[in-house]
Amino acid sequence: MTLKRIGLTDYYFKELVKSRPDYLLFLINNICNLNLKLEDIKFEDVEERDSITFKTISYDIKIISGDVSIDVEAQKNIVNNEKNENGEYTYDINRAIYYLTMLHSASYRYKEAGYVNKKSFVIFIFNYDIPGNDSIQRINLHNNSTNVEYDDLNIYFVSLEKINTNSKIELERALKLLSDKDITKYEKDKSEIIKEAALMLKGYDESERAIIMEMNRKREDFERRHQLHFAEEKGKAEGASENLVNNIKTMHSNGFDAETIAKALSLDIEFVKEVLSK
Secondary structure, eight states: OOTTOOOOHHHHHHHHHHHHHHHHHHHHHHHHHHOOGGOOEEEEOSEEOOOOOOEEEOSEEEEEEEEEEEEEEEEEEOOOOOTTSSSSSSHHHHHHHHHHHHHHHHHHHTTTTTTGGOOOEEEEEESOOSSSSSSSSEEEEETTTTTTTEEEEEEEEEEGGSSOTTTHHHHHHHTTTTOOSGGGGGGGGSSSHHHHHHHHHHHHHSSHHHHHHHHHHHHHHHHHHHHHHHHHHHHHHHHHHHHHHHHHHHHHTTTHHHHHHHHHHHHHHHHHHHHHHH
16 A cells, blocks of 8 residues: 655644654654653644744744754755755755744743753754755854854754665664655564554554544644734734834934924824823
8 A cells, every 4th residue: 555645744744743752752862862751852832933023933843852942844845946055955954044043042032041051953854855975964053263063053954865765774764754655664664663653654544534634734724824924914013013103202302393203204193192192
């Protein structure tokens, strides 16, 4: 049987890693060289709002373990073929850096205390070939002057296309499971984690529940996008209104009267007076 409906970025990816956190943890620990335990991790809200740009970022999988924040992203297709001077896909690099900075800054809750203790990891799993020789690549921050590498901010790129289908390495087989349409060979894998993940995927894909949940997911995604658009527009309006009030008060503190301010900003004189009276 071939499981054509299972896709790396589809609902099944999230369903698998949330239903089998042991499988997800196995991937994270081995890719990032961590030693996290199941009882130490918790799934977090996957939406993070940027208060500066009003953009809402949506992580695929976001988990927290103590002072470690981790985002796992699945990318099925190449979004943009443009490459930088190093032959890397510019879109992938920029997106990964943006996700990492958002994740890392949010982990501090915008407070300065404890900067030295927190680490953030972003793992991008690609279902296509990427530049470089390795299937798992680490992108780190490097100071060319001091020749120091910083390990508190980490990006990992994983190319499923570069992994040998018949690999003997457990991590590579666990990753290949995400893109292999024929998972029957994984059902008898010597690794219990891989075997149970494959059986879960097979049973889920064959069920009527999967089809219903996929339809519900599409409906919920549509409603969520509509709500986010409304929230973003409201946030922009509120931000613009706040800036306007600040401008009125600043002009008044510099000696301008209400009538002059109203004319300069093309505002109703009564509105200006109301702002200045508060």
